[in-house]
């Protein structure tokens with residue numbers, strides 16, 4: 001006699017979905033993924049993957065500028081030539097790369113026996129889901145439903161994107177020309193990353209920030225480094241400048257600030273936050289509680305308030321990162337299907353801002369320490385004294401470590417450096433496994449290396465108290 005399989009339906013195609021679908025398939029469930037826009041979701045098709053690819057092109061261009069400081073010249077080889085980015089080709093490559101990754105994800109799911117439906121799903125009741133696709137309407141049983149429908153760029157009436165000159169971050173890859181004068185509204189992670197990318201590509205960039213400094217939610221020392229680098233490289237950063245409206249003016253745009261000042265540009269990129277895609281999914285009717293902002297309320301094993309309905313990713317508003325979405329999805333399936341499960345631990349999440357230098361963080365922040373949430377010592381080492389940094393002409397950046405007073409366990413850290421996204425891993429390991437600064441300091445690093453600064457910071461936190 002064959003055992004009956006638990007039926008699982010996942011709504012959405014992003015990292016909150018596909019990782020969960022794989023776990024569910026491995027645990028023996030019968031899995032259907034209902035996805036509207038293509039596997040990989042916004043993460044792969046419009047947000048994370050395209051933006052990081054664009055940034056890598058901007059960073060490559062920036063290296064030409066830095067080359068002269070290293071004694072490298074291009075005069076003889078290409079007299080009079082400047083490195084330029086061809087927006088059409090850059091964007092075509094980005095979209096092709098995203099499509100290929102989406103295809104790979106779909107193939108992987110199909111190989112694992114997951115049914116993939118291109119369409120729109122909604123919950124009819126706990127245990128029942130409706131799928132609307134080109135081939136018609138289908139109602140399916142779903143003992144377990146995972147909602148991972150993500151979020152979409154926030155749009156304001158006073159600044160309506162037109163897809164040509166007033167753009168959301170999802171529309172920029174359709175551009176055939178590089179924006180000559182780009183006004184980026186919003187200095188959070190998305191605004192800062194894309195302002196940095198376009199500066200590297202050769203656009204004249206103005207960053208409009210409503211706060212006292214860019215990256216207001218991040219480590220203040222790290223944000224200061226980035227703001228200084230932005231200005232030094234020629235970006236205009238307007239702090240304490242809240243956008244009131246954005247309008248088209250023939251061949252350009254005009255951004256009006258709340259205090260009446262105006263900023264003109266050829267294009268405007270809006271990076272003013274996201275809203276969850278939870279409307280019209282039948283959630284509240286099925287007993288799923290939403291927050292005032294429309295996010296789905298979940299616990300640490302991704303359960304909603306309705307039995308059998310789980311949620312993961314940006315639609316939950318827990319922490320808008322692809323890695324967190326994937327973890328929430330995996331946890332949901334492990335819990336629903338009776339596998340061993342460890343509840344979501346946000347203290348162990350490492351995150352990165354892909355500017356140059358990058359900013360990577362994990363664990364408790366400086367703000368948490370200042371507010372007394374944890375009793376910790378702090379050490380901050382500028383990278384300027386690191387031998388590898390000197391060789392590589394790296395002037396900006398630092399390593400910061402936080403260690404609990406008394407026992408010396410590493411509780412958090414910030415790395416501001418080229419490829420900080422890679423360098424944060426040893427700190428993440430230390431935070432996750434409660435290593436002490438002495439254990440970190442006693443571990444060999446390569447000489448010369450940037451990671452030497454992490455061990456050195458740990459050494460300076462050694463205490464004999």
Ligand SMILES: Cc1cc2nc3c(=O)[nH]c(=O)nc-3n(C[C@H](O)[C@H](O)[C@H](O)COP(=O)(O)OP(=O)(O)OC[C@H]3O[C@@H](n4cnc5c(N)ncnc54)[C@H](O)[C@@H]3O)c2cc1C
Nearest residue numbers: 012014015016036037041042043121150313314320321322
């Ligand atoms: C510009 C930008 C850059 C980013 N860079 C990074 C990064 O470098 N690293 C990182 O970790 N995170 C990054 N993020 C965040 C990351 O993209 C999100 O956290 C991640 O996409 C969340 O995944 P998700 O599965 O919740 O949803 P999504 O990736 O948004 O996928 C949800 C999918 O669900 C589909 N859908 C919606 N409604 C329905 C429905 N009713 N039926 C069927 N399908 C539906 C949509 O088509 C959508 O594609 C970035 C975000 C932005 C905006």
